Amino acid sequence: MLKVNGINAFYGKIQVLKDISLEVEEGSIVTILGANGAGKTTTMKTISGLLKPQQGNIKFLGEDVTGLRPDQKVKKGIALVPEGRQILAGMTVLENLEMGAYHRKDNEIDQDLERMFERFPILKEREKQLGGTLSGGQQQMLAIARAIMSRPKLLLLDEPSMGLAPLVVADIFKIIKEINQTGTTVLLVEQNARQALKVSDYGYVLETGKIVADGKADQLLNDPRIMEAYLGRKSS
Amino acid sequence: MLIEQLINGLTLGSIYAIVALGFTLVFGVLGIINMAHGEIFMFGAFIGVMITAMFDAPLWVAFGASILITAILGFFLETFALRPLRNKPGVSHLAPLISTIGVSIFLENLSHHLFGSGNKPFEAPFAQVSFQVGSITVYLVQIVIFVISIILMVALSIWLGKTKAGKALRATAENLETASLLGVDTKRIITMTVIIASAIGGIAGILVGMAFNSVNPQMGLSMGLKGLAIIILGGMGNVRGAMAGGLILGLAETFVVVYGDSGYKDAIAFLAIIVILLIRPQGLFGKKITT
Numbered sequence: 330m331l332k333v334n335g336i337n338a339f340y341g342k343i344q345v346l347k348d349i350s351l352e353v354e355e356g357s358i359v360t361i362l363g364a365n366g367a368g369k370t371t372t373m374k375t376i377s378g379l380l381k382p383q384q385g386n387i388k389f390l391g392e393d394v395t396g397l398r399p400d401q402k403v404k405k406g407i408a409l410v411p412e413g414r415q416i417l418a419g420m421t422v423l424e425n426l427e428m429g430a431y432h433r434k435d436n437e438i439d440q441d442l443e444r445m446f447e448r449f450p451i452l453k454e455r456e457k458q459l460g461g462t463l464s465g466g467q468q469q470m471l472a473i474a475r476a477i478m479s480r481p482k483l484l485l486l487d488e489p490s491m492g493l494a495p496l497v498v499a500d501i502f503k504i505i506k507e508i509n510q511t512g513t514t515v516l517l518v519e520q521n522a523r524q525a526l527k528v529s530d531y532g533y534v535l536e537t538g539k540i541v542a543d544g545k546a547d548q549l550l551n552d553p554r555i556m557e558a559y560l561g562r563k564s565s
Numbered sequence: 566m567l568i569e570q571l572i573n574g575l576t577l578g579s580i581y582a583i584v585a586l587g588f589t590l591v592f593g594v595l596g597i598i599n600m601a602h603g604e605i606f607m608f609g610a611f612i613g614v615m616i617t618a619m620f621d622a623p624l625w626v627a628f629g630a631s632i633l634i635t636a637i638l639g640f641f642l643e644t645f646a647l648r649p650l651r652n653k654p655g656v657s658h659l660a661p662l663i664s665t666i667g668v669s670i671f672l673e674n675l676s677h678h679l680f681g682s683g684n685k686p687f688e689a690p691f692a693q694v695s696f697q698v699g700s701i702t703v704y705l706v707q708i709v710i711f712v713i714s715i716i717l718m719v720a721l722s723i724w725l726g727k728t729k730a731g732k733a734l735r736a737t738a739e740n741l742e743t744a745s746l747l748g749v750d751t752k753r754i755i756t757m758t759v760i761i762a763s764a765i766g767g768i769a770g771i772l773v774g775m776a777f778n779s780v781n782p783q784m785g786l787s788m789g790l791k792g793l794a795i796i797i798l799g800g801m802g803n804v805r806g807a808m809a810g811g812l813i814l815g816l817a818e819t820f821v822v823v824y825g826d827s828g829y830k831d832a833i834a835f836l837a838i839i840v841i842l843l844i845r846p847q848g849l850f851g852k853k854i855t856t
Contacts, residue, residue: 341654381740403748413741417736428736431729466689479748 330355330514331376331407331483336385337366338375345371346382347538349393352484353531358505358515358524360546362555363535368520370412372535373487376516378402389483402479404432406482410489414472418461422452423469425460429478436477445474448507466497473504490521502528526550569701570823571816576707578815579714580776583769584723584788585795586808587762593738593802594758600665601642603789604672606761609635610780611680623770624689629639631767639763642668643756658786669785676782685780687774717768718808725804734758738802787831794834798841800848809849813821815835 331353338346345368363369374380376387378399386395388439389405397405408429417425426445430438433506446453449470455463463471469489476484490498498521500551506528508513519525532549534542542554549555584606593597609631618629646664650656694705725731736744737754745751773788776782795814799806817833832838 371677379746396749399742399745400748400750409661409746411743413747415740415746416745417739418737419739424732428744428747428749475747513855523616550737 330390331516332388333372333376334388335384336372336379336382336387337376338382340371345538346375349385349535349538349540351533351540351543353514353516355514356512357507357530358509358517358528360519361535362522362525362531362532362549364426364520366537367535368538369535370487371538373409373412373485373516373518377485379409382438400432401482403479406477407485408476408481408483409485410472410476410487411490412487414465414468415473416460416463416468418459420456421459422460422463422471423456425475426452429475430480431496432479435558440514441478445478448504449474466493466500469493469497469501469505473501473508476506477508477513481513483516486507486515486517488518488520490519490524498524503512516530522555523550532559566823569703571601571696572701572703572707574816574819574840575812576776576815577709577819578812580769580772580811581773581791581795581815582808582811583714583717583765584792585799585811586718587766587769587803588792589763589796589802589804589807590734590758590762590800592796593663593804594734594755595647595648597665597760598646598793598801599663599759600662600789601646601672602665602762602766602792603785604676605635605642605674605785606766606773606788607780607782607785608638608775609767611685611782612767614685614772614780616824617688617690618685628768631771632764635767635770636760636764637674639760639766640756643764647759648752648755655662664805669789673782673785673815674786680782682782684779684802690776691774692775693780706775709814713768713772721765722794722804730754730757735846747781750847752798755788770819772831791834792850794838797838797848798834803848803850804849805826806850813819 333349333351335348335350336346337344337348342352349372358419359373363414371380375382378401386393388394389407394402399531400452402557417428426442451467452471452474453486462511462565489501489505502524505515505517517529526546526549529546532543533540534544534555542552570697587602588599591597591602612631612634614624614629617624646668647661648661649663669721689706691705696703707737725735733744733749733754735752736747737749741751773784791814798814799810814834814837817837818830822830823831
């Protein structure tokens, strides 16, 4: 479904991604693991269109989407839940969700809203409240619900467990699993290696901008090198 | 006497609010002070004079023409002065500010050529119509100005609060990157914002012309500085702050003239900024475009 071929990305003169290639199969959950500064967020930004790669290409459903803007990629069916959630703090919970469906022109938006409120009753309770007044876990749920409102084929999640209490983290991973079961493909970036791999089918390990390992999730779970990457030891 | 001055103050304040709205919309979305807004506003005023005086057309035609011309000026401003500087590596964040100053100088000089450099009288057809309510005299032109301003403010608030485009504008103002991730074509929203802000400036231009019965090429600067003062007072990028700030400034100026010394009238705006910034550095209403 998604094929990333040899992308290089820079922040100014610093190369952050070095020849990254990865693949996400339709219907699967794929995780990218790595320590802080490994290039996980940059990878997500490049796939979602916030950053343009200098080299390489990105194919989605067989179509080259490398140079598209984020709003064009949303229309193609790629939605990103960004790092730090990025809730629109000055807009209400309902408005945040409506913004998720911004590009849609069908008449099932209200129906989807109802479905979101059913799945996340806390959002229904806070419907009229400003997004900025929610707790971290609620904001994460809102961010995920908002992304789903765009009806993505591929959902990108950038560190959904960051800064959340362990109980809430478990909740979030359960939600990710559920979303996947309804037919949405998921690409996940995490530092929380164990929990992420448990819900995933496949994993990649990123270290200082390069992919150093990949494999089926259960294989990676038993691989000592994963812990090494997770702790962020430099390979050089 | 008091009520008459209150009406004067509200009329002036509602015009200030409309001028400030143009500043605050652009600041909210782009994070820059549009120094050309005052001159776009002045252009709107001159177009109004031309249409009413030279072609003897009714007032609504003047409004239409002024909105059209200032909207086009806004489009040019965004396309040629702002967009080329956006997201370019190595471009200072002050560059767009300087660029709008360039546009403002250009527009002021252009208006000298097109309209002449002196004062032009602006005569609304009903300028002399007034009502006597008890001992109070109210001019029709004041009512028209006030009503148009209120309609504009209410319409803008509803548009920002209820429509899809308005919500997209607020999302873009809050976080450009997030808005684009939600499918908003932020380039289009930015262009739309500059166009709408400029057209609001054009309406304000005619209202000022009606209120002061004259327009001149320098009016953009002084009105621009006041608009700036108001959005600092109300909170940069805040729509409600611009409206409230405009009314506060208009009333304050009017009452200073009545009960104080008219020489200090123009100093009020800037005195108010200093005081407000000392007490509430974020302005009366804080940031963000909310409804």
